[in-house]
Amino acid sequence: MSPAKKAKTNTEDYLRMYRQMVRIRSFEDNANQLYLSAKMPGLTHMYSGEEAVAVGICEALTDSDRITSTHRGHGHCVAKGAEFKEMFCELLGKEEGYCRGKGGSMHIADQSHGNLGANAIVGGSMGIATGSALRAKLQGSDDVTVCFFGDGATAQGLLYEVMNMAALWNLPVIYACENNGYSEYTKTEEIAAGSITARAEAFGIEAHQVDGQDVLAVNDLTQKLVARARKGEGPFFIELMTYRYHGHHVGDINREYYRSKAEEKDWKENRDPITRFRHFLVQEGIASEDEIEAINAEVEKDAADAVEYALAAKYPDVSEVDMHVFAD
Amino acid sequence: MREITLSQAVNEALAEEMRRDPTTFIMGEDVAEAGTPFKVLSGLVEEFGTDRVIDTPIAEPGFMGMAVGAAMTGARPIVDLMFGDFIFLIMDQLCNQAAKTHYMSGGKLNVPLVLRTNLGATRRSAAQHSQSLQALVAHIPGLKVAMPSSAYEAKGLMKTAIRDNNPVVIFEDKLMYQDKAPVPEEEYLIPFGVANVKREGSDITLIATSSMVQVAEKAAEMLAAEGISAEVIDPRTIVPLDEEALLKSVRKTSRAIVIDEGHQSYGVTAEIASRLNEKAFYHLDAPVLRMGAMDVPVPFSPALEDITVPTPEGVAENARKLCAGEMIHAA
Ligand SMILES: Cc1ncc(C[n+]2csc(CCOP(=O)(O)OP(=O)(O)O)c2C)c(N)n1
Ligand SMILES: [Mg+2]
Numbered sequence: 001m002s003p004a005k006k007a008k009t010n011t012e013d014y015l016r017m018y019r020q021m022v023r024i025r026s027f028e029d030n031a032n033q034l035y036l037s038a039k040m041p042g043l044t045h046m047y048s049g050e051e052a053v054a055v056g057i058c059e060a061l062t063d064s065d066r067i068t069s070t071h072r073g074h075g076h077c078v079a080k081g082a083e084f085k086e087m088f089c090e091l092l093g094k095e096e097g098y099c100r101g102k103g104g105s106m107h108i109a110d111q112s113h114g115n116l117g118a119n120a121i122v123g124g125s126m127g128i129a130t131g132s133a134l135r136a137k138l139q140g141s142d143d144v145t146v147c148f149f150g151d152g153a154t155a156q157g158l159l160y161e162v163m164n165m166a167a168l169w170n171l172p173v174i175y176a177c178e179n180n181g182y183s184e185y186t187k188t189e190e191i192a193a194g195s196i197t198a199r200a201e202a203f204g205i206e207a208h209q210v211d212g213q214d215v216l217a218v219n220d221l222t223q224k225l226v227a228r229a230r231k232g233e234g235p236f237f238i239e240l241m242t243y244r245y246h247g248h249h250v251g252d253i254n255r256e257y258y259r260s261k262a263e264e265k266d267w268k269e270n271r272d273p274i275t276r277f278r279h280f281l282v283q284e285g286i287a288s289e290d291e292i293e294a295i296n297a298e299v300e301k302d303a304a305d306a307v308e309y310a311l312a313a314k315y316p317d318v319s320e321v322d323m324h325v326f327a328d
Numbered sequence: 329m330r331e332i333t334l335s336q337a338v339n340e341a342l343a344e345e346m347r348r349d350p351t352t353f354i355m356g357e358d359v360a361e362a363g364t365p366f367k368v369l370s371g372l373v374e375e376f377g378t379d380r381v382i383d384t385p386i387a388e389p390g391f392m393g394m395a396v397g398a399a400m401t402g403a404r405p406i407v408d409l410m411f412g413d414f415i416f417l418i419m420d421q422l423c424n425q426a427a428k429t430h431y432m433s434g435g436k437l438n439v440p441l442v443l444r445t446n447l448g449a450t451r452r453s454a455a456q457h458s459q460s461l462q463a464l465v466a467h468i469p470g471l472k473v474a475m476p477s478s479a480y481e482a483k484g485l486m487k488t489a490i491r492d493n494n495p496v497v498i499f500e501d502k503l504m505y506q507d508k509a510p511v512p513e514e515e516y517l518i519p520f521g522v523a524n525v526k527r528e529g530s531d532i533t534l535i536a537t538s539s540m541v542q543v544a545e546k547a548a549e550m551l552a553a554e555g556i557s558a559e560v561i562d563p564r565t566i567v568p569l570d571e572e573a574l575l576k577s578v579r580k581t582s583r584a585i586v587i588d589e590g591h592q593s594y595g596v597t598a599e600i601a602s603r604l605n606e607k608a609f610y611h612l613d614a615p616v617l618r619m620g621a622m623d624v625p626v627p628f629s630p631a632l633e634d635i636t637v638p639t640p641e642g643v644a645e646n647a648r649k650l651c652a653g654e655m656i657h658a659a
Contacts, residue, residue, distance in 0.1 A: 100629075101631070106456070156387060192385070315631035318635055321636065325623070
């Protein structure tokens with residue numbers, strides 16, 4: 001692990017992980033509200049339900065480690081260290097957004113924390129992540145890149161081209177497949193033949209499947225793999241079993257034709273990553289119910305303040321429209 | 329006449345042609361039960377079953393290539409590409425394979441397939457879901473390109489596309505799916521390469537594609553109130569292009585603006601404008617003007633996105649200047 005990451009007690013780590021998961025949930029609840037009240041332009045894809053994946057993984061990384069994200073990318077962005085204010089500003093197309101309003105929800109990037117960006121092309125970031133790992137190797141740094149993508153994205157040929165090269169050249173990249181059971185309105189088993197991890201294994205890439213609703217399991221595994229990737233033992237592949245609570249996007253309200261209410265209820269009530277971790281923290285005496293509630297309230301206030309700020313913030317000046325087409 | 333939406337018109341065209349020709353089938357992402365995210369294909373899987381309305385994984389180059397192979401061996405596949413922006417993923421299969429096979433085989437192999445996709449900005453979908461890429465495919469010999477401007481065109485052009493023995497790309501404007509237009513109950517086809525004069529006029533010709541036809545019609549309305557008579561022409565297909573109809577109009581009006589939502593540089597507007605310059609130069613009283621989307625990736629912010637595309641006000645403003653002789657030496 002990089003020396004930049006100072007040693008911390010488990011208690012601090014655990015509470016930060018809890019807070020980060022709550023921050024993602026809170027961010028998404030507010031984003032959904034902005035959509036429902038017609039204050040947000042366009043559509044967005046909620047990460048709610050999948051928090052333990054992004055947090056478990058990103059908590060094993062440093063700021064100089066990089067990630068690539070997806071259309072469902074708010075969770076990755078928050079987990080990698082982004083601020084609410086700049087994120088909400090971006091979602092609303094405001095000048096102070098991470099991308100000065102040019103990218104929006106599906107293209108949020110946060111250079112300062114090593115987030116190379118969300119991507120609106122399914123599978124579109126697989127080459128980028130692997131190239132980032134190639135760069136680290138050529139540069140002689142021990143930075144690791146994590147490539148987030150969904151189960152649906154495993155159908156893209158690009159994945160197999162870059163996994164081949166990553167394996168040939170032992171690149172420090174971790175392919176993190178967020179298997180939430182659906183690719184838009186289609187069940188994963190209808191679009192993915194055979195086993196997903198076996199595909200990575202066919203290239204000689206060590207692959208793991210993990211419960212994506214268990215933040216500690218995700219974090220433990222990722223810490224080990226990141227440490228090995230830093231030593232040149234990569235690449236690795238992780239399939240994280242998870243679930244999205246909302247529709248494919250915020251407008252996908254009537255979804256009983258492709259998944260049942262009972263199934264949604266089961267995941268929410270019995271496997272929620274935040275509730276599970278909260279119980280663990282209280283049971284182990286790491287935090288009291290009051291302390292947990294205080295964290296929740298603090299995060300909620302942060303989010304509400306950031307939303308209010310972003311709503312009042314100004315749009316970019318029209319003169320910015322042809323700025324940034326080319327770098328100077 | 330009854331009025332139906334553009335979405336219903338496409339749905340009807342597909343259903344009619346699939347009933348007529350058992351070698352037709354649809355493939356694409358979420359085309360069956362979901363009927364596509366835009367719900368254009370709703371009901372088709374119920375009638376034709378999952379063998380002919382095939383849900384694919386997210387593997388655009390793969391299923392596009394399979395459509396080429398199926399077409400070469402006697403089927404008439406209709407490929408559903410959810411967003412026009414994904415054309416970049418299938419370029420090899422479309423442009424190196426589908427487009428060239430008939431020619432390279434000395435006319436022995438046919439690739440009768442339809443690629444249905446869309447175009448259009450201002451949905452706040454940002455740079456990878458808002459592009460209008462018709463110029464890219466129109467550049468490749470061997471591909472026909474249709475751009476319906478209303479439900480009526482969408483139906484008639486789709487039926488012709490399915491019966492054509494060549495690869496045809498149809499771009500629907502995703503903002504127009506709920507727009508209604510009169511569409512006859514009886515069967516009709518719209519031949520390729522036949523432009524439609526939407527409005528007659530004598531001072532200036534506005535040549536517009538897809539949803540830009542509405543923009544041109546609104547501009548013509550504004551101009552009429554000021555005593556400028558604008559003719560609006562919709563080429564309907566850009567390959568083949570009804571050059572004669574466009575030339576005829578421009579020889580009459582002696583001025584023209586070409587409007588298309590693709591980027592302005594190296595685009596559809598440039599191609600049409602230069603043909604008018606080459607073949608109607610001595611009839612022109614003003615330079616032919618191009619109006620395309622700004623040469624920038626489509627920005628997300630509403631404050632920026634709206635100024636990247638041609639508007640009725642912008643078209644009317646330019647038409648006024650041309651008619652007043654102000655833009656003779658336009659940059
Ligand atoms: C190349 C490409 N094809 C199709 C789409 C449309 N699309 C957006 S998200 C999505 C489903 C992705 O499923 P998955 O990878 O499992 O991610 P999830 O949405 O479940 O997080 C599809 C088909 C796209 N954006 N890009
Ligand atoms: Mg998925």
